[in-house]
Amino acid sequence: MALTFNTDVSSKILSNHLSKITKEIELNTYRLTTGKKINKPSDDPAGYFMIENLNRQISSNEIGLQNVQIAQSELTYREDTLTAINSSLQSALDALKGYSSATDETAKESILATANAALKGALELKNTAEFNDNKLYPGTATDMTINLGDDTNNIIIDKSVLDVQIKRQTDITDSDVSSVISQLEDDIKANTAAISGLGAYNNLLSSTADNITGKIEAYESTIETISSVDVATETAKLTQNQILQQVTAALLSQSSNNAYLALSLITG
Numbered sequence: 001m002a003l004t005f006n007t008d009v010s011s012k013i014l015s016n017h018l019s020k021i022t023k024e025i026e027l028n029t030y031r032l033t034t035g036k037k038i039n040k041p042s043d044d045p046a047g048y049f050m051i052e053n054l055n056r057q058i059s060s061n062e063i064g065l066q067n068v069q070i071a072q073s074e075l076t077y078r079e080d081t082l083t084a085i086n087s088s089l090q091s092a093l094d095a096l097k098g099y100s101s102a103t104d105e106t107a108k109e110s111i112l113a114t115a116n117a118a119l120k121g122a123l124e125l126k127n128t129a130e131f132n133d134n135k136l137y138p139g140t141a142t143d144m145t146i147n148l149g150d151d152t153n154n155i156i157i158d159k160s161v162l163d164v165q166i167k168r169q170t171d172i173t174d175s176d177v178s179s180v181i182s183q184l185e186d187d188i189k190a191n192t193a194a195i196s197g198l199g200a201y202n203n204l205l206s207s208t209a210d211n212i213t214g215k216i217e218a219y220e221s222t223i224e225t226i227s228s229v230d231v232a233t234e235t236a237k238l239t240q241n242q243i244l245q246q247v248t249a250a251l252l253s254q255s256s257n258n259a260y261l262a263l264s265l266i267t268g
Contacts (some may be wrong), residue, residue: 018248022095025241054219057150061219064149065212071157072205074131078162081129081136085164086191088122088140091115092172093184108174115180116171126164137164146205146213148212155208157169161197165190 041048095114102108129136146155158252165187172180 004131017187017244019246021134021241021248024237025245041070049064051223052072053166054223057220058216059214061212062149065209065216067147067149068155068205068209068212070132070157071144072202072209074136074144075157075198075202075205077131078129078136078189079195079202082164082191082195082198083168085122086188086195088093088125089166089184089188089191092118093181093188096172096177096181096184112174112177119166119168119172123169126166136162148208155204157201158197161194162164162203163194165194 092115095111095118098130099108099111102111126137143158143159144157146157148154167183167187168180
């Protein structure tokens, strides 16, 4: 006696095809809802890898941008502080320049008192200046390194613009007015050069910040291009799959070889 098996191959193929189309419709709907065509590695391995790499680049550049912005704030604060210090030194210098022409001791004492008060004001600014709870002028200046966060070179701020010159640390007396005038002139000149240097470095940092921002925007735009859904294309696919789903369901209900033939003609 021969054995007989139920081999309704066409129904099985139709059922599998219907399941496949249903999953594609779910994917079409998900993409249109989220606006993203790549949400996990299986959606597009190459595209997903590119997006992950770009996101890492964005993260690194954001760190670099933050470092640059902090450095800009510090340099601006240093510039303001150094300008104030120089103003005090200039006040001391202006007072002392009138010392030699003073006609009596009272006038000379007043000049020395004015000069010493200005000098003390400059020293106070230097000794108390802080940024992010760190003293700006703790002693010997060192270069400042700004990490840009990616593979590009770091920016080095030369120590020459990060220091302040105040040679005179004690009260000025009538015996050394002449030498102090020379010291103050040298200090003011050196500090003025440092102020100019700080301004130049700040301009460099502003340009660097703009470049980093441009990179981040370019990376984000590329990610958007790679991952975003083409709404028109995805809508057309959804419509096509919905029609195929309806036809396949109808053919499956007939469960015949003719239905399978019809499905082959529809799907190609």
